[in-house]
Amino acid sequence: MEKLFTNEFWETVIANLQGWLINELPGVLILILVLLVVLRLVSFSLKRLKKTLVSRSQKSEKGDAAEVEKRIITLVGIINGLVKIVLWVIVIMILLKKFGVDIGPILASAGIIGVAIGFGSQELVRDFISGFFILLENQVRTGDVAVINGTGGLVEKIEMRTITLRDFSGVVHIFQNGKINTLSNMTKEWxxxxxxxxxxxxxxxxxxxxxxxxxxxxxxxxxxxxxxxxxxxxxxxxxxxxxxxxxxxxxxxxxxxxxxxxxxxxxxxxxxxxxxxxxxxxxxxxxxxxxxxxxxxxxxxxxxxxxxxxxx
Incomplete structure (x- = not known):
């Protein structure tokens, strides 16, 4: 504690701070600037992609353009979110390294936590991956009549994790996307x-x-x-x-x-x-x-x- 009140200690702190500001701060600012530019480019590219796909769906004579547009918006939103998460994680790791934090233990801990979460949420991950491909491949749409795992009904809602059916009697059936073994669409195209x-x-x-x-x-x-x-x-x-x-x-x-x-x-x-x-x-x-x-x-x-x- 006595060192805090000495001129030598504060001179050392100020010298180190000046050195960090001169040597490291420009790199940090450039990194943040690059991140912002990349995020803008990704957002711009995905918007252009979404507009192009929506425009093509509206010109196409096959299928419901509004339903296709909803599917495109959902998929583009998912891709945008994943790209942002990856970019922010990379930048945060680099910034921690710039500030002198040893990121080795952090990465090791993240790996262990990731494995634990993976074991605990593997069904959730499987549901999301299955839901993504159901939307991507346009296997079924809201408003279709489908038979899922032997149960038939009107598709009321399609989400990344579940599909909701309502049968002729009004009973609502909810299926996890990862547990769908058979899916028969009775109203696709004709x-x-x-x-x-x-x-x-x-x-x-x-x-x-x-x-x-x-x-x-x-x-x-x-x-x-x-x-x-x-x-x-x-x-x-x-x-x-x-x-x-x-x-x-x-x-x-x-x-x-x-x-x-x-x-x-x-x-x-x-x-x-x-x-x-x-x-x-x-x-x-x-x-x-x-x-x-x-x-x-x-x-x-x-x-x-x-x-x-x-x-x-």
Missing amino acids: SAMVFDIGVAYKENVDTVIEVMREVGNSMQNDENFKNDILEPIEIFGLDQFGDSALVIKARIKTKPIQQWTIGREYRKRLKVAFDKRNIEIPFPHTTIYWGEEISPLKLNVSDSPLVKTKEN
Whole structure:
């Protein structure tokens, strides 16, 4: 303590300070200036990149431009944040070295802490990395109907860590991005309703196909539905011989999420058209043979309709 009050001590401190100001301060100022310039350049470059990508998405005819813009902004924001963190860490380490602080122990401690955090938060890191690639690859978007790990619903929110689905019953399901094993997007670019139409064995298949095509064409020419139907109905023909019906497969391509509306309307119109042409939509029945006479006994199975549909 006595040294603090001696002229020799203060002369030494002032001399060291003057030496540091002359030798080290210019380097520190230049380093800070370089950091600010690099940060401005990074920010400017990312803004230009964002504008370019958004402009391209708006010119593209595929996909929702607003949704693509949101995805681009999210990804650019993540990249900007990571670059800033890396630059600041490097500059702080250099400044500590300039001030005479031994950064070796700091780096060693940071490494140990990083390993501990890595073990404790590996799921979180995995979720963020998976979420980043989900956004980058445009696997699914807000508003899509998707099936994640066997659970289907409307995608309400996509974040870096989780995806939120709401099913038809209104139940909300939240999935960690790192634990998504299967993801099926039912509404990307276009959708389709696939029909398995069952008719009686006595019906003429060509006539049934013609009626199905007429109903499909009438819907495509309807002002209320033509904008949602992308292509004329595809009828693939006789698909299988069922227990009590001939099954004819068909498909209608629609805009995303419109396949269920189009499918319900098509089935309703097809039922009316079949009734007008006396085309039978059969129910399961069994024929019993008794002696020399054939006595058909039809057994109703109300819970097994033969007009089946499935979504694609």
